[in-house]
Amino acid sequence: MLKPTDTRNPDHYHRVVDCQWGCPAHTNVPEYIRLIANGQYTESYLLNRKSNIFPGILGRTCDRPCEPVCRRVRLDGEPVAICRLKRVASDLRDDITGFLPAIPEERNGKRIACIGAGCASLTVANDLLPLGYEVTIFEKLAKPGGLMWTNIPEFRLPAKVLWEEIDYILDMGVDLRLNSPIDSLAALLEEDYDAFFIGSGAPKGKELNLPGRWDSEQIHIGIEWLESVRFGHIDKCGDRVLVIGVGNTAMDCCRTAQRLGASDVKVMARKTKPHFKASPWELEDAIEEQVEILENHSPSRFIIEDGKVVAMEFDLVTWHPGENGRLRAEKLGSKIIECDEVILAIGQDTAFPWIERDIGIDFNKWDMPIVDKTTFMTSRPGVFMGGDAAWGPENIIWGVEHGHQAAISIHAWCEGRPLTDRPPEGMNLISQKMGLHEWSYSNDYDEAERVKMRHVDLQERFKRLDIEVEEGFDIEQTLTEVERCLNCDMQTHFEANLCIECDACIDICPLDCLTITHNGTEEEVTRRLTAPLLNYPDQPLFVSEALPQTGRIMFKDEDLCIHCGLCAERCPTAAWDMRKSDLLVPYAGLAAGELHAGMSIMDLALNGGTAGGELAGAGAGAEPTGAGTG
Amino acid sequence: MSYIKKPRVHHPGLTRNRLGLTRRDYEGTMSTLCAGCGHDSITAAIIEAFWELEIAPHEVAKTSGIGCSGKTPTYFLKEAHGFNGVHGRMPSITTGAHAANRELVCIGVSGDGDSLSIGMGQFAHVVRRNVDMLYIIENNGVYGLTKGQFSASADVGSTAKRGQVNREHPIDSVLLSLNLGAGFVARSFSGDKEQLVPIIKAGLRHRGFALIDVISPCVTFNDHRGSTKSYQYTRDNYNQLVYADFVPPAEEIATSIEAGNMRSVQMHDGSRIAFRKVPEDYDPTDRDQVYSYIRGRQRAGEVATGLLYVEPAPRDATDAVDFHGIQGTVDEPLSHYPFEDLCPGAEALEKLQKRFQ
Numbered sequence: 010m011l012k013p014t015d016t017r018n019p020d021h022y023h024r025v026v027d028c029q030w031g032c033p034a035h036t037n038v039p040e041y042i043r044l045i046a047n048g049q050y051t052e053s054y055l056l057n058r059k060s061n062i063f064p065g066i067l068g069r070t071c072d073r074p075c076e077p078v079c080r081r082v083r084l085d086g087e088p089v090a091i092c093r094l095k096r097v098a099s100d101l102r103d104d105i106t107g108f109l110p111a112i113p114e115e116r117n118g119k120r121i122a123c124i125g126a127g128c129a130s131l132t133v134a135n136d137l138l139p140l141g142y143e144v145t146i147f148e149k150l151a152k153p154g155g156l157m158w159t160n161i162p163e164f165r166l167p168a169k170v171l172w173e174e175i176d177y178i179l180d181m182g183v184d185l186r187l188n189s190p191i192d193s194l195a196a197l198l199e200e201d202y203d204a205f206f207i208g209s210g211a212p213k214g215k216e217l218n219l220p221g222r223w224d225s226e227q228i229h230i231g232i233e234w235l236e237s238v239r240f241g242h243i244d245k246c247g248d249r250v251l252v253i254g255v256g257n258t259a260m261d262c263c264r265t266a267q268r269l270g271a272s273d274v275k276v277m278a279r280k281t282k283p284h285f286k287a288s289p290w291e292l293e294d295a296i297e298e299q300v301e302i303l304e305n306h307s308p309s310r311f312i313i314e315d316g317k318v319v320a321m322e323f324d325l326v327t328w329h330p331g332e333n334g335r336l337r338a339e340k341l342g343s344k345i346i347e348c349d350e351v352i353l354a355i356g357q358d359t360a361f362p363w364i365e366r367d368i369g370i371d372f373n374k375w376d377m378p379i380v381d382k383t384t385f386m387t388s389r390p391g392v393f394m395g396g397d398a399a400w401g402p403e404n405i406i407w408g409v410e411h412g413h414q415a416a417i418s419i420h421a422w423c424e425g426r427p428l429t430d431r432p433p434e435g436m437n438l439i440s441q442k443m444g445l446h447e448w449s450y451s452n453d454y455d456e457a458e459r460v461k462m463r464h465v466d467l468q469e470r471f472k473r474l475d476i477e478v479e480e481g482f483d484i485e486q487t488l489t490e491v492e493r494c495l496n497c498d499m500q501t502h503f504e505a506n507l508c509i510e511c512d513a514c515i516d517i518c519p520l521d522c523l524t525i526t527h528n529g530t531e532e533e534v535t536r537r538l539t540a541p542l543l544n545y546p547d548q549p550l551f552v553s554e555a556l557p558q559t560g561r562i563m564f565k566d567e568d569l570c571i572h573c574g575l576c577a578e579r580c581p582t583a584a585w586d587m588r589k590s591d592l593l594v595p596y597a598g599l600a601a602g603e604l605h606a607g608m609s610i611m612d613l614a615l616n617g618g619t620a621g622g623e624l625a626g627a628g629a630g631a632e633p634t635g636a637g638t639g
Numbered sequence: 640m641s642y643i644k645k646p647r648v649h650h651p652g653l654t655r656n657r658l659g660l661t662r663r664d665y666e667g668t669m670s671t672l673c674a675g676c677g678h679d680s681i682t683a684a685i686i687e688a689f690w691e692l693e694i695a696p697h698e699v700a701k702t703s704g705i706g707c708s709g710k711t712p713t714y715f716l717k718e719a720h721g722f723n724g725v726h727g728r729m730p731s732i733t734t735g736a737h738a739a740n741r742e743l744v745c746i747g748v749s750g751d752g753d754s755l756s757i758g759m760g761q762f763a764h765v766v767r768r769n770v771d772m773l774y775i776i777e778n779n780g781v782y783g784l785t786k787g788q789f790s791a792s793a794d795v796g797s798t799a800k801r802g803q804v805n806r807e808h809p810i811d812s813v814l815l816s817l818n819l820g821a822g823f824v825a826r827s828f829s830g831d832k833e834q835l836v837p838i839i840k841a842g843l844r845h846r847g848f849a850l851i852d853v854i855s856p857c858v859t860f861n862d863h864r865g866s867t868k869s870y871q872y873t874r875d876n877y878n879q880l881v882y883a884d885f886v887p888p889a890e891e892i893a894t895s896i897e898a899g900n901m902r903s904v905q906m907h908d909g910s911r912i913a914f915r916k917v918p919e920d921y922d923p924t925d926r927d928q929v930y931s932y933i934r935g936r937q938r939a940g941e942v943a944t945g946l947l948y949v950e951p952a953p954r955d956a957t958d959a960v961d962f963h964g965i966q967g968t969v970d971e972p973l974s975h976y977p978f979e980d981l982c983p984g985a986e987a988l989e990k991l992q993k994r995f996q
Contacts, residue, residue, distance in 0.1 A: 083651075084648055085648070446642040452643060453643040453644075453646065454646035454647075454648050456647070456648070509675065509858075509862070509870045509871070510830055510870065510874075511675040511676075511677065511680065511829075511830065511856070511858065511870060512679075512680040512683070512829070512830060512832065513674055513675045513676070513679055513680070515683075516679055516680060516682070516683035517645060517679075519645050519646045519647075519648060519649060520648070520649065520650050521649075521650045521653070540650040540652050540653070541652050543651065543652060558870060558871055558874050559874060569650060569651075571646060571648060573643065573646055575643070575645060578642070578674065579670075579674045579675070579679075580674055580675065581673065581674045581675025581676075581858040581859075582675070
């Protein structure tokens with residue numbers, strides 16, 4: 010017999026909001042899109058900032074884990090342009106400095122040292138400064154930002170956007186030490202800090218040790234090369250450039266080369282397109298700029314003449330399924346391709362030559378430090394780690410989430426509380442009924458296709474390195490795209506005891522999500538559904554309590570629900586209701602849904618602090634778990 | 640923001656019938672009846688039945704009279720021919736339509752008010768004329784559109800929403816049509832599509848007049864304690880007397896059914912109705928027995944449902960005495976004849992009139 014679903018557990022409705030569930034930082038996507046639709050750009054920006062800290066940066070550069078899982082993909086094949094809508098909120102916002110949390114005059118006397126001024130450390134600082142901590146960040150380069158600064162070219166991320174969002178955090182009172190590489194962690198540990206956070210990234214580009222590799226100055230490591238371009242040390246490149254590798258760094262390298270004067274840029278891939286590591290949209294943008302991508306070319310040697318690389322030789326390969334599901338290459342021939350410059354973009358690694366191996370930080374067999382996935386603490390108490398440094402290259406949004414979690418741990422550590430007692434998430438669930446057939450949100454299904462981002466003219470964009478290619482959405486595009494959002498947080502909430510089994514909801518549901526049937530084993534029940542399950546168990550199911558008149562159950566497959574609210578409109582007894590589920594996420598010093606002291610009314614409204622909501626929490630509920638010094 | 644149309648987007652697994660149509664293609668416009676109205680469930684069952692039978696919507700004539708039931712043909716088969724007639728006059732309109740074109744699949748939707756009060760005379764005569772149609776009575780025991788007065792099908796002792804007790808005897812459309820000679824008589828419940836859909840299919844395939852009286856609770860005026868047409872009362876007193884499966888001509892009857900408990904009745908077009916779990920003392924082809932059996936169940940306070948009576952097809956299909964057979968109408972639909980044949984002109988008229996002088 011299927012058990013009734015516990016909708017009071019925040020996870021159930023959270024899973025229904027695919028984008029928010031897919032986002033490592035659990036950004037409240039539907040709510041921020043509605044705020045944009047309403048012209049409330051500042052509010053939308055602030056709601057974003059609460060979870061992802063860098064809306065302007067991420068609105069241009071995020072790897073968008075939210076978009077492939079978007080419900081629209083399962084309905085019309087194209088996700089809502091979640092990421093680029095975030096940029097709209099950032100572009101059109103007013104000054105938000107007044108809405109940032111106040112920093113207490115009186116500090117709490119705790120000092121935190123962060124290594125590396127990238128997204129993870131900056132998030133730790135963002136979360137801890139309002140609680141009264143003193144945060145020092147050591148950065149080896151002359152500028153903060155980590156890979157956000159050194160590796161993302163300005164034609165994708167304008168400097169103004171980057172510095173503005175980094176400055177919000179620095180201006181909270183970070184003690185930033187630039188040009189300060191840490192050569193010895195042991196030495197730093199000697200200093201007077203209460204906790205340490207390592208957010209040093211994965212700064213070492215992978216090598217390609219083939220014959221000729223060390224015989225020419227024109228062979229570069231991708232991330233180092235991008236960094237040199239960023240700092241102005243490199244401002245031109247050869248005419249014919251080969252980029253080895255086909256990840257996102259390769260895409261940035263080939264497009265940068267185009268802007269530094271290269272006229273013939275080829276990206277060399279060992280495998281075929283389905284195996285490319287680059288995000289589809291970054292591939293598209295490179296192809297639009299006439300970068301050539303060659304598949305099944307496996308590099309075998311560099312050809313050097315007079316100390317200059319003049320060509321590369323490749324094995325031409327085809328791939329066969331091999332053992333353990335891995336592909337096996339078969340060489341079909343070889344090919345020499347002429348070039349003036351080679352850029353290696355085949356991945357990056359962490360590098361910890363500066364962490365002594367005898368100071369209590371354990372490393373695994375791949376020479377990676379062992380970090381607890383929940384607490385983010387290393388095996389040395391008081392030393393925390395996050396971002397790319399912890400488990401290798403990910404993207405910014407993961408670094409941010411690591412920062413949030415590490416901050417929660419550091420706060421608990423400094424207060425002497427156990428790190429494994431993580432503050433639970435909470436949920437507000439509030440009816441959206443405004444009238445007989447009226448809901449608080451735009452509930453009709455809009456058949457519009459995904460809006461295409463407009464790009465600066467091809468000729469124009471190559472004139473300078475810092476011309477942002479994407480123009481952003483204009484108002485009309487924005488208004489079209491926001492309507493594509495299905496408001497998946499507007500939950501179809503069911504109260505079994507009110508149901509009279511009239512079938513109205515079953516008959517009206519456009520996607521055949523609902524079934525009333527006798528309870529039984531999962532196999533029995535799912536065989537009797539109005540429409541077959543297509544994405545189970547990825548997508549959640551809802552099973553009601555026994556219905557009063559016949560003892561049958563209401564069953565819902567959440568997979569394709571478009572949240573149109575027709576089930577609730579056609580329900581005579583309000584057994585179905587559309588309720589907004591507002592996931593309440595805890596942060597350092599803040600229980601789920603709690604605000605920093607002195608936060609604005611605007612932010613209060615954004616935090617779902619609406620009276621009358623049904624507050625449900627996992628386990629102990631949304632009880633504050635820390636005193637909170639803010 | 641309010642009262643959106645049912646979005647066209649649908650489940651990707653939606654199957655198509657042999658005409659290439661999905662169930663969604665058999666829908667009409669959005670219902671404007673009260674939320675939870677039984678009529679909407681009947682509409683959904685009609686959609687399902689037409690889709691399963693693979694009947695092309697343009698080959699269907701849907702007709703209705705006045706009342707909540709009169710609105711419902713708008714909500715299914717938007718590409719079918721339709722006529723929303725005067726109160727109680729749906730039978731005449733359908734008779735006319737079918738007289739002119741016997742190839743039309745005719746479905747008339749009426750209510751207990753439309754059929755058993757103002758349209759009682761029309762109802763009686765369409766039954767005895769044996770017009771080839773499916774006649775659905777959406778039976779809720781009240782006049783819903785005029786705020787819930789008792790209708791002619793309200794049971795003695797049942798109460799209105801404000802507590803008045805009905806003391807007038809009900810007219811039972813099932814017993815009435817059995818008396819009038821109907822060859823296909825069923826009662827079902829809007830809340831039981833598993834039963835309703837096969838009966839609608841069989842009714843559409845029956846040559847001659849087919850009646851389905853469907854208990855269809857009025858959520859607004861007759862779904863309270865004291866009502867005998869509420870969801871709760873119907874479920875509490877539900878007696879599914881016989882289970883009827885509709886078996887199209889080419890298909891085998893599922894063998895899993897216990898032979899002793901099953902009867903198969905042949906229909907005109909070669910399809911069969913497989914009756915299951917029939918009580919031992921019940922023969923769904925014996926009009927007199929069915930009549931008294933149902934009376935007995937009613938006295939016991941039960942709502943007896945199922946395909947209660949069906950007249951077996953005569954061995955020779957030409958013996959069928961439906962409306963066309965009785966009237967001796969032409970085989971071809973009138974629309975197939977050239978205009979000159981249908982309207983031979985003033986001279987022909989004069990000639991005809993002379994015969995009566």
